[in-house]
Amino acid sequence: MTGPQKYRDRQTGSLVDAMQSTGDNTLELCRWIPEDRQRIVDNAGMPAQYLTTSNGSERVWLFDWVVRDSHGRWHRFKQGAFASQFRPVVExxxxxxxxxxxxxxxxxxxxxxxxxxxxxxxxxxxxxxxxxxxxxxxxxxxxxxxxxxxxx
Structure with missing residues (x-):
């Protein structure tokens, strides 16, 4: 994957930027998410990626999707939930x-x-x-x- 891709919300029709955590793109995800919206160690000091959302700090697990909506808010979705809510924008x-x-x-x-x-x-x-x-x-x-x- 080469950075975030455009997806359309199936319910609202709004465009979002989304990127899936694949394990190979951790640094790319870190560069895309603003510093004040992430941390890269857990409470025990072990490497782990966390995203700050409106629900608090959420761990980004392998194959989770990180989404920036049209209002600039950040969200984390499990793979199945993401697929049911968003569709790729076809160029x-x-x-x-x-x-x-x-x-x-x-x-x-x-x-x-x-x-x-x-x-x-x-x-x-x-x-x-x-x-x-x-x-x-x-x-x-x-x-x-x-x-x-x-x-x-």
């Missing part, structure tokens, strides 16, 4: 597939469909402004999108 990726006069395809990634359409117009406009021949410009262009798998 979409748009791209422009343009073909020039020689049949060569040019693929341009884009964050949205409207931006993808604009990029074709901008590119052709730029080519015309630079005095490039018509054959250098995209003759056909279509916008594609596909949902990407959410990272877990």
């Amino acid at each position: 979409t990726h748009y791209r422009v597939v343009g073909t020039d006069a020689w049949g060569i395809s040019h693929i341009t990634p884009s964050p949205s469909a409207s931006a993808a359409r604009r990029s074709v117009e901008d590119l052709n406009g730029w080519a015309a402004d630079q005095g490039h021949p018509q054959s250098w410009r995209a003759e056909t262009a279509e916008v594609e999108w596909k949902p990407l798998e959410a990272k877990r």
Whole structure:
């Protein structure tokens, strides 16, 4: 996992940032949670990760989820409770597939469909402004999108 991921609360629809404790990402979790919201030793002085929530200090066990809600509050969820309350936000990726006069395809990634359409117009406009021949410009262009798998 590469830091917190976006999830949507199934009940309220609000977005949250969440990160699961995997055992391999303890340092990453420590960097993400503010210092005043965590401690990394238990009462006996042994290494353990604790999160300060509205319920007090809660130990973060292996495979627990740490969640920062849209109001900046921190929560800890067991794996099953997290899965029933939150769903991953699916990202979409748009791209422009343009073909020039020689049949060569040019693929341009884009964050949205409207931006993808604009990029074709901008590119052709730029080519015309630079005095490039018509054959250098995209003759056909279509916008594609596909949902990407959410990272877990």
